[in-house]
Every structure is written in C-alpha cells, then in structure tokens.
Amino acid sequence: SAVISQKPSRDICQRGTSLTIQCQVDSQVTMMFWYRQQPGQSLTLIATANQGSEATYESGFVIDKFPISRPNLTFSTLTVSNMSPEDSSIYLCSVGYLANYGYTFGSGTRLTVV
Amino acid sequence: GNSVTQMEGPVTLSEEAFLTINCTYTATGYPSLFWYVQYPGEGLQLLLKATKADDKGSNKGFEATYRKETTSFHLEKGSVQVSDSAVYFCALTDSGGGADGLTFGKGTHLIIQP
Numbered sequence: 097s098a099v100i101s102q103k104p105s106r107d108i109c110q111r112g113t114s115l116t117i118q119c120q121v122d123s124q125v126t127m128m129f130w131y132r133q134q135p136g137q138s139l140t141l142i143a144t145a146n147q148g149s150e151a152t153y154e155s156g157f158v159i160d161k162f163p164i165s166r167p168n169l170t171f172s173t174l175t176v177s178n179m180s181p182e183d184s185s186i187y188l189c190s191v192g193y194l195a196n197y198g199y200t201f202g203s204g205t206r207l208t209v210v
Numbered sequence: 211g212n213s214v215t216q217m218e219g220p221v222t223l224s225e226e227a228f229l230t231i232n233c234t235y236t237a238t239g240y241p242s243l244f245w246y247v248q249y250p251g252e253g254l255q256l257l258l259k260a261t262k263a264d265d266k267g268s269n270k271g272f273e274a275t276y277r278k279e280t281t282s283f284h285l286e287k288g289s290v291q292v293s294d295s296a297v298y299f300c301a302l303t304d305s306g307g308g309a310d311g312l313t314f315g316k317g318t319h320l321i322i323q324p
Binding site for chain 2: 127129131137138139140141144154188190192198199200201202203204
C-alpha cells in the first residue's frame with residue numbers, strides 16, 4: 097500500500113487566518129479523501145478529491161471554508177479558511193484502492209486555533 | 211444515510227481476558243466493513259476488513275464476521291495483551307471499497323491492565 101506524507105504534523109494558528117495542509121503520496125492514486133477528527137470524536141469525511149475534477153463535499157462542509165486542490169495523482173491540499181476555535185481538530189488525508197477495497201491514512205495534522 | 215454504532219468506552223480488561231467490541235451498522239446496498247486501530251500517538255491502521263456477507267476478517271489474533279442478518283461486525287480476540295490498548299474504530303463504505311469515503315463509528319477506547 098502507499099505511504100502518505102502529511103504536513104504540517106501540527107500547528108497553532110490565530111483565529112481568522114488560514115492553514116493549508118499538504119498530502120503527498122508515494123504512488124499514483126485515483127481516490128483521495130479528507131477527514132476531520134474533532135477532540136474525543138470519530139472521523140468525519142469532509143470531501144473526496146479526484147484528480148481533474150472538483151472535490152465532492154459532504155453535507156455540512158463547503159468549498160469556501162475547506163477549499164481542496166488535487167493537481168495530480170500523488171498530491172492534494174486542504175485549506176482551512178478563516179479559522180475559529182471550533183476548527184481545532186485533527187485533519188487526515190486518506191487514499192483508496194479499488195483493487196483490494198482498502199484505504200491508507202496519513203498521520204494527521206493536529207490543528208489548534210487560538 | 212449510512213451509520214455505524216459501536217460500544218463506547220473506555221473498556222477496561224485484564225491481560226488474557228476475552229474481548230468483544232460490538233459494532234452494528236445501517237447502510238444501503240452491500241457495504242464493505244472495516245476495523246481500524248489507533249495506537250497512542252500513532253495514525254490509523256487497518257486491522258481487518260470484510261467485503262461480503264459471512265466473510266471473516268482476521269489479523270493479529272483479532273477476528274470479525276460480517277453478519278448481514280444482524281447488520282453487525284463485532285470485533286473479538288481470545289486473549290488480549292497490554293499492547294492491544296488503543297482506540298478501535300468500526301467503519302463502512304457502501305461501495306466495494308476504495309471508491310468512496312468511510313463512515314466511522316465513534317471509536318472504543320480499550321485499556322488492558324497487566
């Protein structure tokens with residue numbers, strides 16, 4: 097399975113600012129996903145990002161708040177815009193494999209908004 | 211929509227005890243089912259999966275059987291070790307797996323005492 101490098105691993109940001117999280121995969125993958133894990137909670141899917149098309153957002157998440165780029169088959173970014181303390185979470189990227197129905201996750205970005 | 215319900219913790223057991231973590235689901239069609247584990251300070255790792263009814267996934271002494279009639283995928287291990295202390299997430303996707311994002315349960319924090 098692929099190895100995912102996610103950066104930054106953690107950050108502390110001021111409210112009102114934006115943070116861009118990068119996800120680099122060591123092989124070409126079609127399906128990439130972004131999740132949020134709020135403190136003490138489960139993972140919630142934010143959006144699906146496929147190369148060459150607009151990201152598809154889940155209910156409760158909008159592009160203006162969480163713009164996503166997917167310029168090629170090995171890279172994606174998620175931006176958390178105009179942050180508030182409620183955005184403090186762990187953000188994870190993931191890739192999916194149609195061949196074996198599996199998923200691999202990055203190590204996550206722990207974001208604290210103050 | 212899809213949903214996953216799993217027993218909430220923390221679950222505290224003594225070493226060598228028998229473990230069951232219950233997981234039930236609601237989904238359209240025929241979902242693929244997964245158990246993920248998150249060890250302290252680490253990222254999500256796939257523990258086991260099953261893609262069709264009556265399949266049994268197994269790994270590291272853990273087992274789970276896909277029960278369509280009871281919409282369940284309970285995780286079991288015959289003899290737990292201190293090193294099994296972690297958070298366990300049950301998850302599903304209603305595609306064949308890999309093509310769509312996952313729906314997660316809230317996670318079960320397992321604590322194994324020596």
